[in-house]
Amino acid sequence: MKRIGWAIALAAAAMSIPAAAAAPATAPAGQGAANASAPAAPALPAVAPSLEYGVPKPGGMGLQPQVTDVGREAASFHNNWLLVLCALISVFVLALLAYTMIRYRRGANPTPSRTSHNTLIEVVWTLVPVLILVAIAIPSIRLLRHQYSPPPADLTVKVIGNQWFWTYQYPDNGGFEVISNMLKEQADVKAGERFRTDADGPPLLAVDERIVIPAGKVVKFIVTSNDVIHSFGVPAFWTKIDANPGRLNETWVKVDRPGVYFGQCSELCGARHGYMPIAIEVVPPAQFAAWVASKGGTMPGARPAAAPDSTGSSPLTGASTPAAAQPQASSEGNSGLVTPAPAVAGTAREQAPAPNNPDVANRANKN
Secondary structure, three states, X not given: OHHHHHHHHHHHHHHHHHHHHHOOOOOOOOOOHHHOOOOOOOOOOOOOOXXXXXXOOOOOOOOOOOOOHHHHHHHHHXXXXXXXXXXXXXXXXXXXXXXXXXXXXXXXXXXXXXXOOOHHHHHXXXXXXXXXXXXXXXXXXXXXXXXXXXXXXXXXXXXXXXXXXXXXXXXXXXXXXXXXXXXXXXXXXXXXXXXXXXXXXXXXXXXXXXEEEEOOOEEEEEEEEOOXXXXXXXXXXXXXXXXXXXXXXXXXXXXXXXXXXEEEOOXXXXXXXXXXXXXXXXXXXXXXXXXXXXXXOXXXXXXXXXXXXXXXXXXXXXXXXXXXXXXXXXXXXXXXXXXXXXXXXXXXXXXXXXXXXXXHHHHHHHO
């Protein structure tokens, strides 16, 4: 029995070795198609990111320079109003505290005051905070209205968060898809694989496929997730919104300055949460149209291929084709739309010879 068991085990091992050798190598799960060892050439010339816009600075303080109208309004509100107001309140409270400690210390007041109520002070400490909140609320509500009342969109991009990469779809341009993964350092990749360079961006922020949008156009982002909660955020655009599974959230940007701008997933989404960078390249509209064409997409309003001429001559044989087989122009005139061609007359039932039985023939004519 032992010999039989050993024989069966050796036979199974011999059969499994050729199968394992014939199996093709597969890419690691969750890395997307863009991590292949022989990546396709980029559709656009590599644009090196600026050191002034769109990238974090080591040891930097304050907000990133904003490149959208909403971002500039928010940065001005933060820097010129909120910070100034916070500083004034802090200085006032500190001065009041210092005055109280000195003026009413035990050495200067051996007999403490027994005052329990002061109408004026109670009115002041009630009204002043209310006025401060009103002064903050008015510009805050105006900023929220500008941020969440978008103008009509010129382009829609669907953003999908995955563990741990981003997928971008362009439904207005044919529905093609871009998969974006973080680029690793040269020491972390195998020979022949693509690695990060300074032209791609800073470490932990550079990606193999950037999302591309046109400059000066209103871009609507529809944000969702395939697995857990992620967050799509780009600090230079003043935009950040959660990507929730089973839910579509919406945000928008209008960037007038071409360049490369970086962000990251801002929601704790798992073990590789820190390796989900966002890289957005803003290019002129003509360059965006060329990039869309390189991805196999189409621009809205692009003319379709030329239809056959009205004579019905075949471009291959020169013989005229039946008029019923040609596409008919739509009633919209020059809109570029065509309606499906009508069916060619003569179906199998109509072409069949009439039966000899008059009753059957009458039923066929009624049908």
